[in-house]
Amino acid sequence: MNPQRTRRRGPALENAILDAAWDVLVEHGYHGLTYEAVAARAHTSRPVLYRRWPTRDDLLLATITRYRAAQPVEIPDTGDLRADAIGFLRNADAGLTGMITLISVQLMDYFRDTGTNFTTLRDALGSPTPTPCEIIVARAVARGDLPDVPRSRRLLNLPFDLFRHDVLMTLRPLPAHSLTEIVDEIWLPLLRR
Amino acid sequence: MNPQRTRRRGPALENAILDAAWDVLVEHGYHGLTYEAVAARAHTSRPVLYRRWPTRDDLLLATITRYRAAQPVEIPDTGDLRADAIGFLRNADAGLTGMITLISVQLMDYFRDTGTNFTTLRDALGSPTPTPCEIIVARAVARGDLPDVPRSRRLLNLPFDLFRHDVLMTLRPLPAHSLTEIVDEIWLPLLRR
DNA sequence: GCCTCAAGATACGTGAATGTTTCTTAGGGC
């Protein structure tokens, strides 16, 4: 280990380890989340980890929990439906891709074992109602930019579903043109129909 | 090994191994798909596997390919666009759900390890071109039921993407009304726009 | 019925990760 580095203690050390664990998790997945790899990444040693998190699941849970306090996705309010929609997808693309990837990689085994699924988890975590897409449409209706007619949940949440689908398929952030394509070629024509 | 068992050769042995590999994959995921486990399940030995599939990826691809070849999804040709679309989704719902669930649950580690993703795997398996959705639209255009205008890949494959999304989210077959909703409320209005 | 080749068993070295123990040394409290 680098002799220059000061010896860390308490919360400073703990946070550094969990940050390292998050990096390893995003980079190599659950299978790569070994005590060895995390200790190396955090520039510490395995016994330090074992003293705090006796099992790998403890370490995983602590890592995810620490990042649960992460940034919420902002819903822009520009006064323009298209700008709101694309802006929201852009924010989600920047902030949510890692989390979606993580969940898809990490929790599938849990889903398999418990017989639950994404939807179950989202409901258990307290589903945000209304969803961001529904908020954006409601604002457009209030401005008179869209007719005030009933719309199905599928139509309302279509852009985010397509966004999530593409992220799950590629496990990467989406290029900007995919976001505008979803809004311009799919969602807006259906909303304005 | 059971002395009663006859010694298998050629395709019979190969199919028995790949069937065993499929079972292991479904049961324990990619991480559990070891030469040891597959050889044990198939009542053979690791060298027999190494002679045919030098790497674990070769074994994985062969296993998935065999399963998929055994489970083709029919594309109905009724002369009606809506009936074709809903019929195809219904066939996919009956036949592909297990496959999609498997991939999502079991292969995420593989994606992480190899830096690949769902799309990469689909290409490696030989992506059918044109896709079923594209075939269905082409037939409708040929009949004169749809105008012969250029359409984006996203629009053309929209129903299957939405279907796949819902399967990934619920890890269950979709109810019939979801299939008709995708076709009637989303796809057909955009195609006929 | 004999011959050939591959199936199948067995063993060996390697490498990675586990869980634990021992020892030193640095930081912070007093």
Place this chain on the structure above:
DNA sequence: GCCCTAAGAAACATTCACGTATCTTGAGGC
């Protein structure tokens, strides 16, 4: 400034899978 605790280094036995090499034995072709 001293002391105590915990950080960090190092080593240990164990486990599991890998990849290969060697040997036998059975199945199918002729």
